Amino acid sequence: MIENFLAGSSALFGDPTTIAIFVFGVVGGMLFGAIPGVSMLTLAAILLPFTAELTAAQGVMLFAVIYCTGTYGGAITAILFNIPGAPENAPTAFDGYPMTLQGKSGKAVGAAVLCSAIGGVASALIMMAATEPLAKWAIRNIGPPEIFALVFFGLAVASSVGARTIWKGWMSVLLGLIIATIGQDPVGGINRYNFGFTDLAAGIAFVPAILGFFAVSEIFVQAEKKAGGTYTAPKVSMSFPTIVELWLHKVAVLRSILVGFFCGILPGIGATLAAFMGYGEAVRWSRNKEEFGKGKLEGVISSETANNAATGAAMIPLLALGLPGGALTAMMVAVFQMHDLEPGPLVFYNSPELIWVVFAAMFYANLSILFIGLIETKTILNLLKIPFQFLAPLILLLATIGAYISRGLVLDVMVMFIAGILGFILRRTGFSIPGIVLGLILGKIGEQNFAQGMQMVHYDIATYFSRPICALLIVAGALTLAAGIYRAFVPAKQKSAS
């Protein structure tokens, strides 16, 4: 492994063009992740046609680097403006934004920098050491029933955070699931809910919906505060977390690495669910559950470690099985195809130099999060000093471009603004925006794997419980759901008794 890594490193740093592409990916991913309104996906969508001019190794490496640094960059906007740069940063906002309002933005961003780097580096190391055995394990043990069970568990976790009640949590998730059914059904390709719009046959695109629910709705929330005279500018703070503070969270970091890596390794799941699960597990194991969502550093640490830990792991199903784990890894498949390559087991034998350049680049990209992140943090925190009336049009304009660019449809921009209005109303009434987005992202994956799983077991649902991993995940999801419902009913009984 070390020899391969050194060979990959020398291929990466031995060619000035490859170095320039690497640096562009690192800076571009961080920048597009950290600018509210656009995301790493916007940059990736713009760059995709240009990768035809690069070698296959350079193209895939560029996207892998953007994936690592963009996942971190999205945490900045989540913490400073309550606008997650990507869905995988949504749980970071639960505690990161309250910390900003309390004048602890420096601590939150500092923790995000360090934990993103730790999660990413750990994931890159495991990926380099164990891609092939892990891929083999995944092929043997993970099938559609397990993926469906993990989706169920993930949605149960998402329903337990972010909304005022368990019911509103589930209503949010289910709304996301029903929006995900718009477009062709994943088994028979039958058009569903296109309401007469032919463009809707391809479904609701993730990017506009995510931009609308997160960025646009947050602009509307701030506009409401301005209009109502309750707006207060967030306080800028440059105090970073101390080593002792971070050391106290070592267990949370370790747990999130494991959770993030496990979620990332599963085809189709990706970093979004990893972040939710990392956050959910931090709440579950905490003695002070009530402090989460009010500005607890552990919340930021858990979700940021988990989502970056998933980036390296997400490369395993992509490279070993040819299955992308999210929108950005799906674009990587397109890069492979542009160069007449097919990601899958054969790529390890046919193009080992490509694999190791990508692995080495991901390792160095995660390391550079630490160094560049710490240097740029102070500059980024100054964004808070810009009056919101000047920042809002910039965010809306960038979001418009971000929504339009992926498919070139004005309909997507309209969908984004409708999602923004919907998100604004739902937030005011205590529903969970991250829950809706997770439902939207996992809906198709859940349905597809449920259908494949049912066909596999000849419609005998009991078979799901004879598969240990599947049974464990379903039971964990059911317990999470039951605990939420129990808490919703018990106080009512107590009150009526008294």
Next chain:
Amino acid sequence: MGRLNNSHLIEAAVWLAIVAIFFGFSFEFNQRIEIYEFGATGWPRVVLLLLLLATAGNLYFQYHHGSDVQEGRVGISESSDNDADYSNRSTLYKMLAVLFTPFIFAWLLKPVGIYFGAPFFIALIIWLFGERRIKAILITTLVIYFIFLALFVVILNAPLPQGNMSPFYDYSGWILKMNTNIQELW
């Protein structure tokens, strides 16, 4: 009525309407799939059934607890506690303008294009957010517009809507011609 109020009932009615509309439209694609027993409607109808149950549970909770937050919930958006006073008409009109201006901008993208529409949109949003100093509005609009042109047109050459009506289309064409001239300088 317990602790239910009108807003709870309206909320429940909206969610029930969503369930009813989606259920009604599901008959449009109620086709058999040879290889899959549950067909194209199976999954959405189960989701709708669960949504119906969750709406009923929500109504039951509100009957007992009104708008209270359930014990032990985490990550609740602080914005839900910052309601503006909508009995004040000026606040209401301001919010309606903020909500619908971006939508109108999106609707005008096809005929007008982003190159012509963007500066007006930027200036209007700054004004709607309460800025009244003309100089500040003009300078910020120009700065944002040039950042947009530099990043997405000159550096990234991103394909953006140009409009399909004269003279807006001609203006977009002029911007793109200027960009070509700049690119040729390199």
